[in-house]
Amino acid sequence: MIFGPRIELKTPAELQVMHRAGQLTRQVLAAARSAAVPGATTAEVAAAAEHVIVAAGARSNFKGYQGFPAVVCISVNEEIVHGIPGPRTLEAGDLVSIDGGAIVEGFHGDSALTMIVGGDDAGSAADRELSAATEQAMWAGIASFAIGTRVSDIGDAIDDFVTERFPHLGLVEEFTGHGIGTAMHMAPEVLNYRARSNGPKIKAGMCLAIEPMLTRGGGETVTLDDDWTAVTADGSRASHWEHSVARHVDGVWVLTAEDGGAAGLSPFGITPVPPAG
Template identity: 55%
Template sequence: MFGREKIEYKTAAQVQTMRRAGLVVADIHRTVREAMRPGVTTADLDDVAAATLAEAGATSSFLGYHGYPASICVSVNDEIVHGIPGPRVLGPGDVVSVDCGAVVDGWHGDAAFTTVLPDADPGDLALSDATEQAMWAGIAALAKGDRLGVVGDAVEDVVAASGTGYGIVQEYVGHGIGSAMHQPPEVLNYRTRDKGPRLRAGLCVAVEPMLTRGSRATQVLEDDWTVVTMDGQRAAHWEHTVAIGPEGVWVLTAPDGGAERLAALGVTIAPWEP
């Protein structure tokens, strides 16, 4: 089950259970999106997520993780990731990133999205769109490449093509996922000389670029969780859990398995049946 790099390679049956967890995450995204509007608090969104988890008979990957106190992370404006839900009231034009994970029968799914509330700054919309595009480009690269480093190459290429000079956050990256939420290997969002491990069936990873409208420099607030941009510029975060099977990739946290977005990039999904 474990290779020499201590990567957990899954069986088809285990990937099917991760797909169940992934669909719970997708349902949380749906219900949180429906609830999100100016005037609600970030704690309200956490309540919605907790109710969705309970209805599905799943548990949160986040709640209690190293003491984390909520079911989801809600990061607003200059908050990049790990924002703790609380009394903060969302307002018009806020950039809101929601990250959540679900556990089903011991197996995890993890995904994030960014929404810009009405009266949006066009620059914030462009930032979120570029971050989502970078994520899908990274996932498509997994289907076409031979080593994990293709993800970082793809993210950098999207940012370079945008001509915007977005910052690519480097301290927080994607990761392996399976019987634990965070596992080897790291999935970098930037190009390096080390191309990473070879891609092979059974590898499951979370691809999650985080981009900013300014510098990539970050700092952690006094709550020891919330990560913000040092220059106060806004940030976006997109993530999906992806399984590599014998015939290709399958996006476990997308309701359609990633079919629509990957088709536009020349990739056909390959659900892995036991």
């Protein structure tokens, strides 16, 4: 991804629109998750997500983006990200990452989750651990955004969390988080690992998509011939979690979470605060 130099800072009124876009995005993912049952095709899962966007009178920010053909990415098992929905039939125990978004009044939402088809009990303990670790790493990054001073603090927090708690899992460095607002991908780039650069300062009005990806093997990736689907080089399973998050004058608010991030941030001693409306 290529990010421009300008970091877009939102006004309180714009953050309210961002929140609406985030909540629609949450509903899109919820519909896709409900549709991702044993026997369903990934195209059928995408159709359920698209129905929510159309019914809301909104627009997809995925479909047509650089030619991507669907409103969500659906990545199965060893697929890390950018999986194209199609005729593949889901089976109980498959590990599926769903990444999607929506545009409301010109502002974007973006979020991702990982699930086990057929419910957690249908999957392996290793897959349950992988998904939980990725989700917790995301919250570690969000907590750092809430209290940190530079965007690089987020990658430091994710890297430290994985290294200390789950050293046997692979941390994907090829794909990163990003700024979000009047475009889906904007400056700044949000790394998921510790780097030498300090990154830009965190400022009120900044909105970021924070999205770590972990694997049960190494962090190396390969892109398939469709020029979209990224898979693990070693064939290990992968997980992807993402939220769009706003930092404002009064605190932090997770735009794509139903509770604003209260449950996820509670272990870090952080209480999210909705932006003033």
